[in-house]
Amino acid sequence: MSRITSILMAFFVGWLFASGTACAAAGDAEKPDDAVTLRILNRDIVTMRARIGGFTPQSRVRRARERLQALPDEAIALPINTVQFQSGDTRGVQFLLGDLPLFSVVEGDVDPEAKQDFGALVKQTQGRMEEVHGAWGQMRSRPMLLHGLARAIGATLLFCVLVWVAHRGMARSVAFMEKRRDVLAARFTYVDWREFLARLAVGILQVLQWFIVLALTYSWAQFVLASFVATAPIAHDLGDWLVLKISWLAEGALDSLPGLATVLLVLAFTRVIVDLLGYLFDALQKGRLRLPMFHPETVGATRRIFTLFVWCVGIAVAYPFLPGASSDVFKGLSVLFGLMVTLGSTGLVTQLMSGMVVVYSRSLHKGDFVDINGVQGVVTEVSALATKVTNVRNDEITIPNSVVIASPIHNYSKLSGTLGTLLSTKVTIGYDAPWRQVHALLIEAAGRTIGVRATPAPYVYQRALSDFYVEYELFASIENPADRIPVLSALHASIQDAFNEHGVQIMSPHFLGQPEHPVVVPKGQWYAAPASPVTPVTPVTPVSAAS
Incomplete structure (x- = not known):
């Protein structure tokens, strides 16, 4: 039927x-x-x-x-x-x-x-x-079901014990290496290779701890699933998946060996070229080699530009040989990186180009005493994006290079040479003071001031004959341009002392009415001390010579 x-x-x-x-x-x-x-x-x-x-x-x-x-x-x-x-x-x-x-x-x-x-x-x-x-x-067999439950419970208990042991053991190992790392860091003021190895060991142990926990979890899940008939195929698939992934990684590593070898050769060749360029630029910077259009002040920036260009070319050549370079992930990252550079490069490129103008114009370099946009101080760094200046208050001021090239740069150290750099100050004295005496007092004050050079000799110009007073300007050369502000302060103090000693009033008089007698200097007082009859009417030291 x-x-x-x-x-x-x-x-x-x-x-x-x-x-x-x-x-x-x-x-x-x-x-x-x-x-x-x-x-x-x-x-x-x-x-x-x-x-x-x-x-x-x-x-x-x-x-x-x-x-x-x-x-x-x-x-x-x-x-x-x-x-x-x-x-x-x-x-x-x-x-x-x-x-x-x-x-x-x-x-x-x-x-x-x-x-x-x-x-x-x-x-x-x-x-x-x-x-x-x-x-x-x-x-539907109860003994089989109970057997699977017993296996799962036993595996779970063993899993918990192993995870606890692994966690405690790795935690103690990490704590020991961290203590060793801190001891080495406190012993050396610089980064010692043993401290570096200790830090590397701490990182490896932390990663290894999570790897062990994941491996135990994977093994526990596979064992528990294999304990029951319904889920046994899933456990089998997990094992096959792990073997497949390991095989895939091994095959990928073997397949990528030729590409990696090519990348290493390209990067090694690039490094050789960079080292040769470094040797060439070192020789140019030290003056052992001279080439047209290469100045010692710009060699550092030129070296960085050439080095960056060579590395970019080397990476561009090696990129197609990287494993996965043609994958969608690499393509997506390339598009994202290009979009980020496109959107954010406007200000960056402006600053970089401004930095190149600052460097290749040779208007300033590290150690110069400058005045940029009202900021006076010593240049401590000229980078690709900004220039750093330390003023007399020991404040570090960062000036973007776009501001530097848009502002007048007063470099007091550039032309100092063997004659030093000029320092000037102005005083206004009434017409009742002999101008020869004022000249002599100003020159005497400059001679008393520490930091003012005796050669070339200080000199004075009469800059203006105003309605109520005469404007005098003293020029003197100083040794160190970076001491410009303290030397100027000391010069002011010396001028006050010299005028007070000889009874000459430092004041710019203003009249509300016509004086009863002419405000003139009698001829007998034309050469009042410290002036002498040989005082020249016009200084013999021109500005160009002093500079």
Whole structure:
């Protein structure tokens, strides 16, 4: 009776297949359906690719799952049966659990790319169904379930113990290395290689700690999943996945060796070129070699530009040989980096170009005493983006190079040479003071001041004959341009002392009315001390000579 029922079921499936042929004719002309794999108890049974009776592979898999879920518990004792059917030129096999239909496999389900015929596909599917049938029976076995629970509980307890031991052990190791690192850091004022190794060991131990925890978690999950029949295939897939990833990494490393070797050769050759350029620029900077258009002040900046250019060319040549250089990730990063440079490079390029103008104009360099946009001080750094100046209050002032090139630069050290750099100060004295005496007093005050050079000698100009007073300006050379402000302060003090000693009033008088007597200097007082008859009317030291 069971055999007759199976035959009738086969004819019924063939009739369904024949009746759905006309309905599916229009769909067959369209693109083929997506293949869907039927999975039972986390196990692959068969991949369905063809339509049966108008049912797509998705519908066939869904109906098979519905039938499996509707099976009664006593059906587990029924055997797996197969019944062949024929509809036109298409052959098929119906899989049954006893007399209960499960799903059908047809010739259209054969993978055209695999070297497999329909008979082999049916045999493979039947073997997988037998395996699922056996696992289904084991799932409902209470001893098997208790055994799996015992294994899972034992593995969980062992996992917790191992994680605790690994955490404590690695924590102690990290603490020991951190203590060793701190001791070495306190012992040396510089970075010693032992301190560097200690820091590296701390980082490696921290990473290794997480790696051990992840490895234990992976092993625990695989063992627990393998303890139960339903999840055993997942555990098997986890193991296969790990082996596959390790194999993939190993194969990728081996495949990338030629590319990495090429990259290393290109970078090594680039380093050789950079070292040769460094030797050349060192010789230019020290004066052992002279070339046109290369000045000692600009050699440092030129060296950085050439070095950057050579490295950019080397990286551009080596880039295509990097592993994964043609992947979408590298392409996406390149696009993102280019977008960032494009959006944020306007101000940066302006500052870089301004820095090049500052360097190659040779208007200032490190150690010069300058006045830039009202800021006086000593230049401590001339970088690509900004210039740093330290003023008399020991404040470090950073001036962007775009501001530097847009402002007048007063460099008091540039032309100091052997004659020093000029320092000047002004006083206004009434017409009742002999100008020869004022000249002599100013020159005497300059001679008393520490830091003022005796050669060239100080001199005085009468800059203006105003309505109420005469404007005198004293010029003197100083030794160190960086001492300009303290020397000027000392010079002011010396001028006050000299004028007070000789009773000459430092004041700019203003009159509200005409004085009763002419404000003049009698001829007998023209050479009042410390002036002498040999005092020249016009200084003999020109400004160009002093500078």
